[in-house]
Amino acid sequence: MKYYSPQTVAEALELLAVYKGQARLIAGGTDLLLDLKSGKYHIEALIDTAKIHELCQIEQEGDCLVIGGGTTHTQICKNDLIRRYAASLAEGCHAVGSLQIRNVATLAGNLVNAQPAADGAMGLAVLDPEIVVLSQRVERRLKMDQIYAGFGKSAIDNTQEIITQIRLPISKDNVASAFIRLELRKALALPMLNAAAAVGIKNDYVRWAKIAMGPVGVGPTRACEAEKFLEGKQFTEENIHKASQLALAQANPRSNPLRGSREYRMETLPAVVMDCLYAVQSRLEH
Amino acid sequence: MQEHTDILRFIINGREIYTQAPHDMMLSDFLRDQLFLTGTKKGCGKGECGACTVIVNGDAVNSCMILLGKVNGAIIETIEGLEKDGKLHPLQESFVQKGAVQCGFCTPGMIMSAKALLDRNDNPSKEEIREALGGNICRCTGYVKIEQAVEAAVEEIRKNAGKETKDE
Numbered sequence: 001m002k003y004y005s006p007q008t009v010a011e012a013l014e015l016l017a018v019y020k021g022q023a024r025l026i027a028g029g030t031d032l033l034l035d036l037k038s039g040k041y042h043i044e045a046l047i048d049t050a051k052i053h054e055l056c057q058i059e060q061e062g063d064c065l066v067i068g069g070g071t072t073h074t075q076i077c078k079n080d081l082i083r084r085y086a087a088s089l090a091e092g093c094h095a096v097g098s099l100q101i102r103n104v105a106t107l108a109g110n111l112v113n114a115q116p117a118a119d120g121a122m123g124l125a126v127l128d129p130e131i132v133v134l135s136q137r138v139e140r141r142l143k144m145d146q147i148y149a150g151f152g153k154s155a156i157d158n159t160q161e162i163i164t165q166i167r168l169p170i171s172k173d174n175v176a177s178a179f180i181r182l183e184l185r186k187a188l189a190l191p192m193l194n195a196a197a198a199v200g201i202k203n204d205y206v207r208w209a210k211i212a213m214g215p216v217g218v219g220p221t222r223a224c225e226a227e228k229f230l231e232g233k234q235f236t237e238e239n240i241h242k243a244s245q246l247a248l249a250q251a252n253p254r255s256n257p258l259r260g261s262r263e264y265r266m267e268t269l270p271a272v273v274m275d276c277l278y279a280v281q282s283r284l285e286h
Numbered sequence: 287m288q289e290h291t292d293i294l295r296f297i298i299n300g301r302e303i304y305t306q307a308p309h310d311m312m313l314s315d316f317l318r319d320q321l322f323l324t325g326t327k328k329g330c331g332k333g334e335c336g337a338c339t340v341i342v343n344g345d346a347v348n349s350c351m352i353l354l355g356k357v358n359g360a361i362i363e364t365i366e367g368l369e370k371d372g373k374l375h376p377l378q379e380s381f382v383q384k385g386a387v388q389c390g391f392c393t394p395g396m397i398m399s400a401k402a403l404l405d406r407n408d409n410p411s412k413e414e415i416r417e418a419l420g421g422n423i424c425r426c427t428g429y430v431k432i433e434q435a436v437e438a439a440v441e442e443i444r445k446n447a448g449k450e451t452k453d454e
Binding site: 100 | 309310331332333334335336339345346347348351352353354355356358399416417418420421422423
């Protein structure tokens with residue numbers, strides 16, 4: 001298998017085009033290499049994005065936070081801008097795998113791997129991100145729900161496309177976010193359940209709420225009924241409690257021998273969502 | 287642009303190494319089979335145990351999940367590089383003294399994860415030590431002595447540098 005380390009996005013896309021679907025992008029490689037070792041794919045070449053400098057920046061552009069598609073989970077969770085404006089993302093990325101994995105693995109790779117409880121993706125899902133995907137032909141700008149093509153399947157084709165940026169709006173309003181994880185271990189274990197929430201408050205009333213949870217469906221799943229319930233209401237203990245129960249309406253978890261049965265997950269999901277909303281509440285300005 | 291036939295170059299434990307090994311070879315295999323640096327262990331081959339931990343450009347990584355092409359030009363440290371002129375590194379010394387080694391299989395990875403932490407943070411909290419070692423699994427010791435060994439090494443390193451530790 002051939003290995004290339006291009007210096008620019010254009011070079012990377014050119015190489016992918018030359019190989020006509022028989023080459024894949026490798027970022028950290030912590031998911032891809034497992035798939036290659038297990039024989040899930042057979043490819044002729046790997047195109048490494050780690051040396052593409054333009055993908056490794058985290059910057060503020062006006063009222064937008066721009067995260068390069070090559071940034072690692074470690075870079076993201078340690079970044080001051082992310083910790084200030086995107087707490088759920090910092091926490092989600094911090095929960096991925098282990099420190100060794102976070103040092104090489106990327107948020108973009110986490111998104112493209114398309115797992116329903118991917119921690120980085122979960123933390124991102126409630127921040128209204130725009131994911132910029134470039135191929136030789138076109139640039140697409142995708143919302144979070146557009147990057148999944150099915151269970152464990154990405155709508156991004158990494159034999160042809162590259163995530164160049166993840167863009168987040170920065171709000172000047174009273175906004176806070178949080179990420180939470182129910183887990184058997186603090187590292188090296190997939191979550192039993194995880195959830196993220198972001199809430200915008202004005203004059204003590206919820207202007208908007210975004211709640212995502214997993215693994216209860218394809219990708220981070222929005223608790224739409226809970227979100228709608230909270231809109232226009234005060235962000236009180238009672239309303240948080242009611243909203244957490246409503247999260248079950250969009251939840252459809254499977255049973256997993258290590259990570260919890262469906263029944264267990266349905267019982268504990270409201271508690272996980274509630275803890276997440278309380279964490280958000282504690283971070284809002286009062 | 288780096289292509290797959292190019293000669294690879296690393297600095298491994300302070301030595302400059304050139305190789306024509308394939309770019310899609312795992313770093314752990316290169317270290318063990320080509321350089322005979324067998325201190326780095328292969329526990330799972332999946333990035334799930336940390337026994338293969340080495341330091342690349344200051345970061346602890348699982349060498350069983352790193353392809354050679356990815357680390358071309360990198361500064362790499364393995365457990366073999368800690369000893370200097372016959373003297374053990376304070377981490378190695380404290381692991382031995384504190385009884386943090388039983389079968390020893392996790393030990394090189396544990397020490398490299400700890401070293402990566404201490405190289406950047408010379409006075410880590412217990413929580414920071416636990417986070418740094420979170421990706422390293424031990425089946426024998428129950429982790430307590432390992433944590434104590436890292437704390438003892440911190441004290442030793444700071445004493446050698448003439449600094450006070452958190453408790454003093």
